[in-house]
Amino acid sequence: MINHELLHQASERGLIKKAQIAPLLAFLTGDESEQAPHADPEEMHFARGFHDIFISIGLVILFAGYFFSASLITDDSPLHWFGVCAGAMTVSWLLAEWLSKKLRLSLPSILLTGAFVTFSTLAAVGLVTFILGSTNPIWDLSRSYDHPDITWLQITPFVFGLVAGWGFYKRFSVPITPAFLSLVGIGLFLYSIAVIDTDLLANYLNLWLMAIGVGCLVLALWFDMQDPLRRTVNSDTAFWLHLVAASLIVHSILSLFVAQNQSTVAAIATIVTILVIGLFALVIDRRALLASAIGYLGFAIAALLDQIDLGDKVGLSVTLLVLGIFVLMLGSGWSSLRGLILRPFAKRAIMRLLPPISPKGYSK
Numbered sequence: 001m002i003n004h005e006l007l008h009q010a011s012e013r014g015l016i017k018k019a020q021i022a023p024l025l026a027f028l029t030g031d032e033s034e035q036a037p038h039a040d041p042e043e044m045h046f047a048r049g050f051h052d053i054f055i056s057i058g059l060v061i062l063f064a065g066y067f068f069s070a071s072l073i074t075d076d077s078p079l080h081w082f083g084v085c086a087g088a089m090t091v092s093w094l095l096a097e098w099l100s101k102k103l104r105l106s107l108p109s110i111l112l113t114g115a116f117v118t119f120s121t122l123a124a125v126g127l128v129t130f131i132l133g134s135t136n137p138i139w140d141l142s143r144s145y146d147h148p149d150i151t152w153l154q155i156t157p158f159v160f161g162l163v164a165g166w167g168f169y170k171r172f173s174v175p176i177t178p179a180f181l182s183l184v185g186i187g188l189f190l191y192s193i194a195v196i197d198t199d200l201l202a203n204y205l206n207l208w209l210m211a212i213g214v215g216c217l218v219l220a221l222w223f224d225m226q227d228p229l230r231r232t233v234n235s236d237t238a239f240w241l242h243l244v245a246a247s248l249i250v251h252s253i254l255s256l257f258v259a260q261n262q263s264t265v266a267a268i269a270t271i272v273t274i275l276v277i278g279l280f281a282l283v284i285d286r287r288a289l290l291a292s293a294i295g296y297l298g299f300a301i302a303a304l305l306d307q308i309d310l311g312d313k314v315g316l317s318v319t320l321l322v323l324g325i326f327v328l329m330l331g332s333g334w335s336s337l338r339g340l341i342l343r344p345f346a347k348r349a350i351m352r353l354l355p356p357i358s359p360k361g362y363s364k
Helices: 004-012 018-029 050-075 078-102 106-132 148-172 179-194 198-203 204-226 233-258 263-284 287-291 296-304 312-332 334-345 350-353
Strands: none
Touching: 004 018, 050 106, 078 106, 106 148, 106 179, 148 179, 148 204, 148 334, 179 198, 179 204, 179 233, 198 204, 204 233, 233 263, 233 287, 233 296, 263 287, 263 296, 263 334, 296 312, 312 334, 334 350
């Protein structure tokens, strides 16, 4: 059966160009831009079978053994920490050459990507800590104001993590890599603000997180627009970025309301915010954007029930029931509700940038 993975393998062998994969797949499957995807538009390729899971278990055991063995032969000095993490970083790359590049296993590739980005950043932390001296930890910002050269050293781990992660992405094209890079980028951004002025970070943290979340959302939407039919790895990349963006946006917005110390107002504002996010998620057909808000919705419902003094156990029971019914109804009626909202705009040019309306969404 012709699918994206098969065509990607053909491009790896030089039979076709990577730019030809998407249009060739659309031609061979007979799809047009107006047609809706046949499969779940948010289908995630975590694992193709238990083989992926079995290999992933092996990876976890391998790295656990690696670090346990390293703890027996090294001490806690920064230089030794650098060597251990650099070794783990190298092992991650070599395993990715086999499991990601050759075998193209999904779940192991996700684990190796996270491991490589994490270990590359931590390796740089160990090296910089060694250079600064063990008595001056990397997170000590007190010397940064008088010694700008130290500031450059302190942000080096983030920069190195980004550069190394980008190289990993260019080599193996694992869809989750941009999400991991965005997390490192967030660390670099917030740390840079703290270096400039710690009060500037502490007093406006929620606003900074909201701005970063919006940036991640824009990037996720860009990947989505490259693949409205959700058939290429751009869709998977967008999925992970939507998760990062939603967590940041929802947390930052709702934290502003909670900070007012008015539980009822905060609860109502939370519900309204989640409804707006839900409407936007319907339009772009991304349940992932709404998933991060479900927990906050539960807290909001519980806060409102607390105002009528139902008791802790009864309040918890009602909250779980209401939340469960909401998720089930929204999930089962997603396509129909999306069609109801977007049907009046079906002929507008903007619909070319959005996933097609499912056939269920056209039902009367």
